[in-house]
Amino acid sequence: MHDRLESCTRDNSLARQRRDFTMLAGFLVAALSLADLSAAAEAALRPLTEAIANARARQAAVPDNSTPREQLELVLALDQEPLKAMHSVDLSALSEADRRAAHAEAEARLDAVSEETVATVLSLVPAEGWFSTAIYGQEAATGAFLVIQHADTALQKRFLPALEAMADRGEAPKWQYAMMYDRIAVAENRPQRYGTQMQCVEGRMIPALTEDPETLELRRAPMGFRWPDYNAYLANFGAC
Numbered sequence: 001m002h003d004r005l006e007s008c009t010r011d012n013s014l015a016r017q018r019r020d021f022t023m024l025a026g027f028l029v030a031a032l033s034l035a036d037l038s039a040a041a042e043a044a045l046r047p048l049t050e051a052i053a054n055a056r057a058r059q060a061a062v063p064d065n066s067t068p069r070e071q072l073e074l075v076l077a078l079d080q081e082p083l084k085a086m087h088s089v090d091l092s093a094l095s096e097a098d099r100r101a102a103h104a105e106a107e108a109r110l111d112a113v114s115e116e117t118v119a120t121v122l123s124l125v126p127a128e129g130w131f132s133t134a135i136y137g138q139e140a141a142t143g144a145f146l147v148i149q150h151a152d153t154a155l156q157k158r159f160l161p162a163l164e165a166m167a168d169r170g171e172a173p174k175w176q177y178a179m180m181y182d183r184i185a186v187a188e189n190r191p192q193r194y195g196t197q198m199q200c201v202e203g204r205m206i207p208a209l210t211e212d213p214e215t216l217e218l219r220r221a222p223m224g225f226r227w228p229d230y231n232a233y234l235a236n237f238g239a240c
Contacts, residue, residue, distance in 0.1 A: 036101065036105075037101055038098050040094055040098055041099075041101055041102040044089060044091050044098075044102055045089060045105060045106060047085040047086075048082055048085045048106055048109060050085070051081040052078075052081075052082050052085075052109060055081045055082070056078065058074060059074045059078060068124045068126075069137055069140045070140075071120060071124060072120075072121070072136060072139075072140035072141070072143045073139050073140050073143060075117050075121060075144070075147055076139060076140070076142060076143030078113060078116065079113070079114075079143065079146050079150065082110060083110070086106065086110075089106065114147075114150055118151050118155070121144050121148065124144075128162065128166075129159065130144075130159055130166050130172065131145075133171055133172060134171050141172060142176070145163070145172075145176045149176075149179060149180055153183075153188070156180050156183060159180075160177070163176060163180060164177050164181075174223040174224050175226075178193070178220070178223045178225075181194065182194050183197060186208045186209075191209045191211035192207075192208055192209065192211070193210070194219055194220055195213075195216050196233075198237050200240035203240060204238070204240060205237035205239070207234070216230060217230055
């Protein structure tokens with residue numbers, strides 16, 4: 001295990017340089033974008049602005065000799081905190097023009113964060129092709145998973161086989177494999193297998209097309225989802 005971790009940290013300095021460059025680019029994008037927003041739109045986006053700034057500040061404070069595990073744990077925060085902050089962003093009081101501008105700005109900031117986190121994860125991928133929880137820990141490995149889960153389909157397809165192999169060995173949660181499999185299937189207009197992906201239809205979130213719904217619970221059972229059954233999972237979704 002020590003040898004595997006050592007191989008992961010060998011290019012740590014280069015990864016740090018790449019991360020710093022990507023962070024700087026993100027700051028510049030944010031600074032240039034803010035100039036085009038009204039004061040009201042800026043105020044509405046404050047939860048998102050603060051979440052990104054806080055996550056990046058913690059990331060910038062990490063020493064040069066930080067481990068891949070530490071970097072991935074910070075990636076988890078940078079990926080998730082802005083998404084959580086969006087629940088506190090209310091654009092309803094803005095004018096139509098400000099609402100469109102604020103929405104476009106939020107999308108641009110989230111895209112910039114995604115590019116940053118993807119670059120970090122890709123710079124840290126080990127020779128095994130994915131991040132074993134036995135080496136990196138659950139939090140760091142989950143950070144890598146969520147970043148790729150929110151990335152493009154090509155990246156998901158690149159890592160799915162390694163994720164599946166580690167899940168079979170008990171080095172990755174099977175539910176992560178299930179969710180990535182479904183995300184790819186839906187993106188390719190195929191039926192999903194585990195019912196994890198939802199779509200907005202007539203104002204309600206409903207499952208995307210799923211193969212053989214009658215045996216869905218049987219397929220989900222061994223995947224380790226935290227919900228006791230599929231209905232409990234669906235209860236997390238409502239209007240859209």
